[in-house]
Amino acid sequence: MNTLKEKFKAKAPLQKEEFNHLKQHQEHNIGSYNIGQVIGGMRGITGLTYETSLLDSNEGIRFRGYSIPELRDALPKYKDGTEPLPEGIFYLMLMNELPTAQDVADLTQEWLSRSTVPAHVYATLDSVPIATHPMTQFSIGIMAMQNDSLFAKAYHDGVNKSEYWDYMLEDVMNLIAKLPNIAAYIYNRTYKGGRTIEADTTLDWSGNFAHMLGYDSADFKEMMRLYLTIHVDHEGGNVSAHTTRLVGSALSDAYLSFAAAMNGLAGPLHGLANQEVIRWIFDMQADLKTDLPSEEQIAEYIQTTLKEGRVVPGYGHAVLRKTDPRFTAQNEFAAKHMPDDVLIQVVNRIYKVAPPILENTGKIKNPWPNVDAHSGALLVHYGMKEYDFYTVLFGVSRALGVLASLVLDRYLALPIERPKSETTKSLLQMVEAGATA
Ligand code: NMX
Ligand code: MLT
Secondary structure, rough: OHHHHHHHHHHHHHHHHHHHHHOOOOOOOOOOOOOHHHHHHHHOOOOOOOEEEEOOOOOEEEEEEEEHHHHHHOOOOOOOOOOHHHHHHHHHHHHOOOHHHHHHHHHHHHHOOOOOOOOHHHHHHOOOOOOOOOOHOOOOOOHHHHHHHHHHHHHHHOOOHHHHHHHHHHHHHHHHHHHHHHHHHHHHHHHHHOOOOOOOOOOOHHHHHHHHHHOOOOHHHHHHHHHHHHHOOOOOHHHHHHHHHHHHHHHOOHHHHHHHHHHHHOOOOOOOHHHHHHHHHHHHHHHOOOOOHHHHHHHHHHHHHHHOOOOOOOOOOOOOOOOOHHHHHHHHHHHOOOOOOOOHHHHHHHHHHHHHOOOOOOOOOOEEEEEEEHHHHHHHHHOOHHHHHHHHHHHHHHHHHHHHHHHHHHHHOOOOOOOOOOOOOOOHHHHHHHHOO
16 A cells, blocks of 8 residues: 555545534525526535635635645755645645655655556557647547546446545546656657657656656756646636536546546636737737837737737636736746746736726726736746647646545545536526525
């Protein structure tokens, strides 16, 4: 038995105890909702429990109670590095306790030992056209591994439901361990002529991922540790987390659930926004024939985007109502490591100009930047300009949060999801009758 599983077994009963305590209060009413929320994407309706992180609309995300600045301080680092190792935030989310440096080192080794990707997965990726979007390739690569699901096999063999979590944890560890290899393969296949870069087994999960992508500077590796830490999770209602939960609730295994989540992350209003931001900035620079447009030029470009009935990518949020702390963390990294970078200056000019314009439309509820407004500029600085690939990096990180949660879903024995729907007619009838659902 691996060390993480032993620790989870010892620690998880406390989480179940708390959940069982909540179950004693099932009749407690926590609010009501209206038709606007039903037809408006279910905003503000609490419809699920989700343990690994919680979003405050003004303050931003907290992981098991810890904010991003607190975790940049508290989580173990790589040797003399200053950014947290994502292994640590995975440990925190799963266990509900901060890891020691040894816990993190154990996890690095555990993932390394599980990282070999079966040859047929690479062969499957090689069979799709090279122009296939990297997120589609990523989803295909994940699905190609589904045949190895230990959870699906155990279910088929009649495993007792009390043991579901055990097989789910095995699948989750295997999947997370292999994602960097698959992502790097897609990058090298799509943009770098199919070169092969062997893993560096002396490195941590993120450092080795950076290495396999062909980026070996110490700064890029630090950036990757930060990037993979801050994108992990954003409570349970976002498209990728909720998809993982929903699909998993049918007792679909981790591969099926996570591939579905990645298909949601690939949407331009969700994770694909990180590529859209850089595409939008590059287009603006090309249209205006300058790398550093003035604030006036940027303001005009934003107005044009709005007039064309398009969104300004990287701005707005369904829940947040202030600047995303993930944007701020990246901006701090940029100020420290690339103070003179022109693209970062463009990002900061947009940050100055966009909010009042968006606010003045009178309909955009959050005029502030989200995580995607910044991430691409860091990658471009280090030479990764292939922006179609950016959402894959988001996906590798997002695996840690949603898959830690998936283990907990099975541990807490959450039921299949099945909300009620109505038709427009049936809701109108309720309105006329003054009835409730
Ligand atoms: N640019 C232009 N219009 C916007 C923007 C924006 N950045 N944000 C919201 N709106 C519009 C929105 O399309 C809607 O228009 P309409 O009534 O014509 O349908 C109106 O403002 C009200 O939307 P909100 O209630 O403010 O936002 P909602 O909760 O529906 O959507 C987002 C949230 C994030 C989908 C939206 O702000 C958006 O499309 N942003 C740009 C894309 C983006 O950055 N997505 C990344 C989110 C973070 N992530 O990584 O997942
Ligand atoms: C996320 O990280 O999932 C996004 O900010 C979207 C969300 O929280 O709705």
